[in-house]
Amino acid sequence: MDSRELMELANTWGAHNYKPLPVVIDHADGVFMWDAEGKRYLDFLSCYSALSHGHRHPKIIAAAIGQMGMVTLTSRAFHNAEMGPMLKELCEYTGTEMALPMNTGAEAVETAIKAVRKWAYLKKGVPKYEAEIIACSGNFHGRTVTVVTFSTEDLYREDFGPFTPGFKVIPYGDVAALEAAITPRTAAFLVEPIQGEAGVILPPDGYLRAVREVTRRHDVLMIADEIQTGFARTGRRFACDHEGVKPDLMTLGKGLGGGVYPVSAVVGTREVLGLFRPGEHGSTFGGNPLACAVARAALRVLEEERLDERSATLGAFLLDRLRAVRSKHVKEVRGRGLFVGVELHREAGGARRFCEALMQRGMLCKETHDDVIRLAPPLTITEQHLTWAVEQFAEVVAAL
């Protein structure tokens, strides 16, 4: 079947909850993908950081195949030989005391919400069912009903209520607003260290450190959602590392699966995650041996290939080159590591047409909201490919 027929099938038989670029990926390797007609594209999205290791990294694929020859699923009714080592290695990598494995990012966020509520009732002494969680405007934490409850994006909420009580929303990057919103019933503050979906929004310098100080002073837990920013995307292992901040909990996903398999987790302190008792929370697939084998390989590759340092160096290079592109369309180029947003002026007519033009030239990225192009290639990319990509970008902004 050709691309046109394949897209028609998806359109006819699939719910229209996405509006993809008109390209059908047939296979991929490293930083490249090929469509059904054999045209090659440079991946500049990395599945929103889930492909930070590149496509089909040989060591991760080998781990998956090796595990498929052993055992793939056990349920948590029994132990398996991969989960314990994976949780230990994940805690070592993240510098935390305990981990709880799930599958998707949204599930990790839901898990963190349950954990901090439990902590509020058992440890902080908040009256039962009065716990509050504070989140930020412009946030993205997933798509479940509870999580879209505190989204500030109308499109994500419209027609999906009634919602879950117990959430407050404050402006992002504003520590004074956080302190003002805290009450004796506040369990936690949930925050993205850089807001990815909102358009790669960096908070003011010192924000995360100030958040850590305020939350600690008021006995409020800090949850950093590092699902998109974690695992070397921003040039450090985690985006919180740039300010030397240790949250009580981190939600992790995307890159943890090495581009192969959905793996997520909540990591953090024993004081919080140690509160779960058998039966209170779980997941059929969470912690399965295939997921754990893949995640272990993904963590090893991050270290062996120093992907954090690569992201820092190459990210600085990319930002530099992009900022040197002079264009009437570009309002701002911002980012950290290989996590970059190019914001266009309103008059540019939307980021979508720029992404489509880049696609024609063999470079795949995606707009986020109307006016931002998110550039987030696999961390295994080379300077030479980045140079090529910036050339394509420069020609597209000059032509449109």
Ligand SMILES: *Cc1c(COP(=O)(O)O)cnc(C)c1O
């Ligand atoms: C992608 C993302 C999620 C949700 O992850 P899913 O695997 O799509 O459920 C949550 N938080 C952040 C910051 C994300 O980028």
